[in-house]
Structures are given as structure tokens and as C-alpha cells.
Amino acid sequence: MTVNKQVLLASRPQGAVSTDNFRLVDVPLSQPGEGQLLVRHDYLSLDPYMRGRMDDAKNYVQNVAIDEVMVGAIAGEVIASNHARFKVGDKVIGAQGWQLYSLSDGRGLTRVDTTVAPLSYYLGVLGMPGLTAWIGLIDIGKAKAGETVVVSAASGAVGSVVGQLAKLRGCRVIGIAGGPAKCGYCVSELGFDACVDYKAGRLLEDLQAATPQGVDVYFDNVGGEILDAVLTRMNAHSRIPLCGTISQYDGAKVHGVRNFRSFLVNRIMLQGFIMSDYKSVWPQAIAELTQAVKEGKLKYRESVAEGLERAPQAFIGMLKGENFGKQVVKLT
Ligand SMILES: NC(=O)c1ccc[n+]([C@@H]2O[C@H](COP(=O)([O-])OP(=O)(O)OC[C@H]3O[C@@H](n4cnc5c(N)ncnc54)[C@H](OP(=O)(O)O)[C@@H]3O)[C@@H](O)[C@H]2O)c1
Numbered sequence: 001m002t003v004n005k006q007v008l009l010a011s012r013p014q015g016a017v018s019t020d021n022f023r024l025v026d027v028p029l030s031q032p033g034e035g036q037l038l039v040r041h042d043y044l045s046l047d048p049y050m051r052g053r054m055d056d057a058k059n060y061v062q063n064v065a066i067d068e069v070m071v072g073a074i075a076g077e078v079i080a081s082n083h084a085r086f087k088v089g090d091k092v093i094g095a096q097g098w099q100l101y102s103l104s105d106g107r108g109l110t111r112v113d114t115t116v117a118p119l120s121y122y123l124g125v126l127g128m129p130g131l132t133a134w135i136g137l138i139d140i141g142k143a144k145a146g147e148t149v150v151v152s153a154a155s156g157a158v159g160s161v162v163g164q165l166a167k168l169r170g171c172r173v174i175g176i177a178g179g180p181a182k183c184g185y186c187v188s189e190l191g192f193d194a195c196v197d198y199k200a201g202r203l204l205e206d207l208q209a210a211t212p213q214g215v216d217v218y219f220d221n222v223g224g225e226i227l228d229a230v231l232t233r234m235n236a237h238s239r240i241p242l243c244g245t246i247s248q249y250d251g252a253k254v255h256g257v258r259n260f261r262s263f264l265v266n267r268i269m270l271q272g273f274i275m276s277d278y279k280s281v282w283p284q285a286i287a288e289l290t291q292a293v294k295e296g297k298l299k300y301r302e303s304v305a306e307g308l309e310r311a312p313q314a315f316i317g318m319l320k321g322e323n324f325g326k327q328v329v330k331l332t
Contacts, residue, residue: 004029005308007098009064013054015251017319021054022070022312029101037081039092039102039109041074044308044329045123046315047157051249060274070098070311073128074331075112075119086111093122098311100331117293124157124326125300126289132275133161134285136219136241138169139278140271145170147216150207150233152226154195155182155301157326158243161289162219163192164298171217174210176226178321185324190299203229214238222247224255231259231268240270250319301325 003026010023032038053064053071064071074097078090083106086092094109096102112122124130136158137143149166153159154175163173163186175186175195183195194210196203207229214235220227223245234240248254262268292298303323305314311329318327 002029002101003027004099004101006069006100007308007311008067009054009070011066012056013051013251017051017054017250017316019312019316024309030103032080032082032103034082035084036103036105037078037083037086037109039074039076039094039096039104040079040332041076041096041100041102042330042332043075043120043123044098044311044331045073045075045127046305046311046318046323046327046329047072047128048244048246048249048319050315051319071095072098073123074102075123076331091119093127098308100308116290120302120304120326120328120330121293121300123328124302125161125293125298126286128275129157129326130161130289131278131282131285132243133158133165133219134289135275135278135281136243136273137162137165137217138285139281140241140273141217141219141239143169143171143217146172148172148174148211148213148235149217149219150174150176150211150215150230151219151221152176152198152230153221153244153246154186154192155190155324156221159219159221160186160190160301160325161298164190165292166217167191168292168297172213174207174215176207176222176230182324185301189301198226204232207233217241219243220245224248224252228255228257228259231257231262234262234266234268236266238266238268240268242270242272246319303327305329307331 008023075093092109149171151162154177166173173192175192178199183197186192186195196206215233218230218240221244224247
């Protein structure tokens with residue numbers, strides 16, 4: 001008998017998440033019934049939103065219950081099927097959670113084409129993070145050629161795509177990232193015009209030097225002190241697509257925005273957004289992202305942890321910035 005392994009939410013974090021908040025269990029694996037299929041999970045995506053799902057505070061979707069399988073997207077292969085639309089060997093993505101296998105009735109599974117890009121890319125540049133980058137930069141931020149775009153968490157899954165899409169549109173692009181290695185990557189590999197290392201201790205000065213024409217679009221992935229610093233550089237009628245506030249996710253002290261007056265003086269438009277609300281633009285975004293990947297115009301980097309049992313530690317590491325590029329877990 002094949003055994004499925006699952007990672008459950010064992011307890012809610014009190015402050016920063018720890019490995020004690022998770023529990024690895026073995027459960028028997030059933031064969032698919034009529035209209036069902038069985039998926040082997042090859043990659044698990046680890047994403048910052050999962051931290052919010054571990055709490056019981058108000059969220060934009062339901063949080064994970066105690067003893068429930070941790071929420072998460074996977075990329076894998078259909079290994080048995082009694083389903084009309086899926087056959088054995090199909091590569092799929094879906095929100096099947098932190099486990100090695102799942103039974104499905106096909107709902108929420110999407111078939112992907114691994115002749116275009118490797119399977120794991122559909123969890124990153126050609127998946128939810130890539131779509132998020134496109135929506136925030138283009139639909140909300142309305143970035144135009146010649147404008148200055150600043151993006152935080154710049155070397156990460158979303159940020160790296162934001163910066164490269166903005167370069168492709170003729171913008172001047174400044175990243176903000178933690179440490180010289182990530183900043184060097186943004187400039188020399190991804191083609192950003194500059195990158196500010198927020199851990200170097202000169203955030204305001206370095207940001208000022210990197211944005212002599214001010215900032216037209218700030219794609220905010222982190223909130224907190226970095227948002228406050230960028231607010232000092234915003235231009236009149238500039239835009240802030242508010243994508244995430246990762247500096248505040250994991251038990252950090254809440255940072256109240258100090259430079260609030262900048263919104264008034266500069267008539268800034270700030271729009272918080274959740275990518276799942278923008279399904280109407282997904283086809284256009286995916287088409288553009290796929291074309292750019294095919295043409296080698298979008299570079300992509302992953303941090304790969306090995307084995308489901310390492311997922312909790314890799315997740316905790318990602319929240320602290322230990323990932324370098326999109327964090328996934330290789331399961332097979
Ligand atoms: N709104 C949506 O629909 C949507 C969808 C997807 C993602 N998001 C959000 O987008 C953001 C980026 O997600 P991602 O998947 O691309 O993650 P990621 O950037 O690949 O990984 C997270 C990164 O956040 C940075 N970080 C962690 N703590 C920080 C702090 N205190 N200050 C500044 N930076 C910090 C780290 O980079 P450094 O080493 O550079 O600090 C870390 O590598 C997250 O806030 C996430 O919640 C939103």
C-alpha cells in the first residue's frame with residue numbers, strides 16, 4: 001500500500017512561526033473512484049501568504065484549521081485517472097496542499113505544458129507570483145516607458161518579475177533587497193538600473209541617490225519602514241500597488257506609516273490588491289509572461305528545498321529572506 005505524507009497545521013504561531021507549529025503525518029492513500037484522479041506532487045510552492053493562513057485573524061479567505069493539511073499550490077503529474085478530462089501523464093498545478101499525493105475530481109486543477117517551461121515554473125514566473133507581478137505593475141501601477149519603478153523584495157518570486165517586466169516596458173527600475181548578493185543579482189543578471197540594499201543601514205540616502213527623478217510606481221511587497229522611506233521619494237500622481245507587507249507578517253512589531261502626508265502632497269494612488277480578484281486579465285498576463293520566458297527575456301531563479309519534511313524549515317527561512325528567488329520544495 002502506498003502511503004501519503006502530509007504536513008498539518010499543529011498549532012497557531014504565537015509571534016514568529018516555528019517548526020513546532022507543523023506536524024508531519026502518514027495517511028493511507030486510496031485509489032481514485034469514478035470521476036476521480038490521483039496526482040503525484042513533484043513540487044510544492046512556499047509562499048508568504050501561508051503565514052497569514054496560520055493565524056485565526058480576519059483574512060481575505062478562510063484560514064487553515066488546526067489539524068488540517070497546510071494550504072499550498074503544487075505542480076505534479078496525474079498517475080491514475082477515471083476522469084474524462086485528465087489522463088495519466090498529464091502535468092498539472094492545483095491548490096492540493098502540503099502533501100505528496102492528492103485525490104481530485106479535477107476541480108481547480110490546471111493542465112500545464114512542460115515543453116514551454118519546466119514544471120516548477122508554473123508555481124512561479126508562469127504561475128501565481130508572475131500573474132501578481134503583471135497585475136500590480138501594469139493593471140494597477142500603470143507603469144509607462146520613461147517612468148521610475150521601485151520594487152521591494154526585488155530578487156524574489158514576484159519582485160524579480162516586476163522589475164524585468166518594467167524594464168521590458170522601458171522604465172527605469174530600482175530594486176530594494178536584503179544584502180549585496182541579492183542586489184548584485186538584480187542589477188547584473190536581471191538588468192535593473194540599480195538596487196538598494198536595505199540592510200546596509202543607509203536606506204534613505206541610498207534610495208535618494210538611486211531615484212534622482214523621484215518614483216512614479218512603487219510596487220510594495222514589504223510595507224513597514226521601507227514603505228515609509230519610499231514615501232519620501234514619490235512623485236506627484238504616482239501609484240503604489242500594495243502587493244504585500246511581509247515585514248509585518250511574522251510576529252514583527254506593527255510599523256505605523258509616518259510619512260502619511262506624502263499621499264496628500266503627491267496625490268498618490270495606493271491600491272491594495274489580491275491577484276485572484278483579477279481573473280479577467282490572467283489570460284493576457286500569462287500570454288505575455290509565457291512569450292517573454294520563451295524568448296529568454298524573463299530570467300528566473302529558484303531556491304529548492306528537498307523533501308516534504310523540510311518544508312516547514314524552508315518556509316520559515318523564506319519569511320526571513322533566506323530564499324534567493326522563488327522558494328519551492330522538490331518532493332520526488
Ligand atoms: N497580493 C497578492 O495577490 C500577492 C500574491 C503573491 C505574493 N504577494 C506578496 O508579495 C510579496 C513577495 O512574495 P514572494 O512570493 O515574491 O516572496 P519572495 O520575495 O520570493 O520571498 C520573500 C522575501 O521577502 C523579503 N523580506 C522578508 N522579510 C522582510 C523584511 N522585514 N523587510 C523587507 N523584506 C523582507 C525577503 O527578501 P530580502 O532578503 O530581499 O529581504 C524574502 O526573500 C509578499 O509580501 C507576498 O505576501 C501578494
